[in-house]
Amino acid sequence: MTILDLPEAHSVHAPQHPSAAADDAELTEKTVFGFWLYLMSDVVLFATLFAVFAVVGRSYAGGPTGQELFDLPYVLVETAVLLASSVAFGFVTLAAQDDRRQATLLWMAVTFAIGAVFIVMEVYEFHHLIEEGAGPSRSAFLSAYFTLVGTHGLHVASGLLWMIVTGFQLARDGLTATVHRRLGLLGLFWHFLDVIWIVVFTEVYLIGVL
Amino acid sequence: MADRRTEHLPGAGASLHHYVRGLVLSVLLTGAAFALVMTHALPRNATIFVILALAAIQIFVHLVDFLHIDGSLEQRWNVYAALFALLVVGILVGGSIWIMFSAHANMNIGTPMPGMTMTPEAF
Incomplete structure (x- = not known):
């Protein structure tokens, strides 16, 4: 399937087929590393947006400032919600490890519900800002804010979609090697988004109101 | 396990x-x-x-x-990739702030245009 498999496919001697389990293990190792490289490229994407915010985050163009707009208790709740969903996914990982299919599904549903609350809160926050005339076109600060926080929100929304798809696969196929692998990658993605959020609430909200 | x-x-x-x-x-x-x-x-x-x-x-x-992430031998390449990403992030973020601060300091803005507040000082 991949370039790495080609030499074996073209070898004169019949390849010695290792056991299916060993194949799965090797595929998992490669896939996890590949996904990790994707996450690192995502780090660079977010770093670009953080750099933009650092540069224009105080260019208010006479419009509202972060101090006037941001409601820290609300952001604290958002932060707690995202952290809770990250921990909830930890229970997905633990349940999957113990081959407990029902528990895995249950914790995925919990993670999904908490993650959905985060997205709803963020959409409400954006809606509220735009209603107040503090939309993304108001100032460089708000353009950078909506781009950065919105990009994070889109990632979380993609994670929720991924969770639905993997949840269906788990319900249909059980905890196969493929489902285990996808749950592992989804976990990396989900916890990674919580790490990005640490930088968001620190740079955008906390320093933004100072 | x-x-x-x-x-x-x-x-x-x-x-x-x-x-x-x-x-x-x-x-x-x-x-x-x-x-x-x-x-x-x-x-x-x-x-x-x-x-x-x-x-x-x-x-x-x-x-x-x-x-x-525990730095085990199996994860060595993950850690290398992360360190490289960190280097790129440092250049991107640090470089942007550095350049924009210098540009701001060296631009002699006598009478700023209305609504134009170019102050890269988020940190």
Whole structure:
């Protein structure tokens, strides 16, 4: 399937087929590393947006400032919600490890519900800002804010979609090697988004109101 | 626990105490950062310095307890990739702030245009 498999496919001697389990293990190792490289490229994407915010985050163009707009208790709740969903996914990982299919599904549903609350809160926050005339076109600060926080929100929304798809696969196929692998990658993605959020609430909200 | 299907997964070897420890430390670190900003306990620059430090510690906690990065031999290439990403991030963020500060300092803006406030000072 991949370039790495080609030499074996073209070898004169019949390849010695290792056991299916060993194949799965090797595929998992490669896939996890590949996904990790994707996450690192995502780090660079977010770093670009953080750099933009650092540069224009105080260019208010006479419009509202972060101090006037941001409601820290609300952001604290958002932060707690995202952290809770990250921990909830930890229970997905633990349940999957113990081959407990029902528990895995249950914790995925919990993670999904908490993650959905985060997205709803963020959409409400954006809606509220735009209603107040503090939309993304108001100032460089708000353009950078909506781009950065919105990009994070889109990632979380993609994670929720991924969770639905993997949840269906788990319900249909059980905890196969493929489902285990996808749950592992989804976990990396989900916890990674919580790490990005640490930088968001620190740079955008906390320093933004100072 | 070391099932063939899960041994190479990111969560392999994770146990409940990782998530509990991660949760407790995160609550403490996030709570401290928000409390510092909301109570104005420290001067502005000191607050910024402390909350950046708290964020760095919390990122480390998440990497160890949630993403299970432990520097084992198997993860060596993941760590190299992460270090390279960190280098790119440093150049991107540090370089942007540096360049924009210099540009701002060297541009002799006598009468700023209305609505034009070019002050790269988010940090």
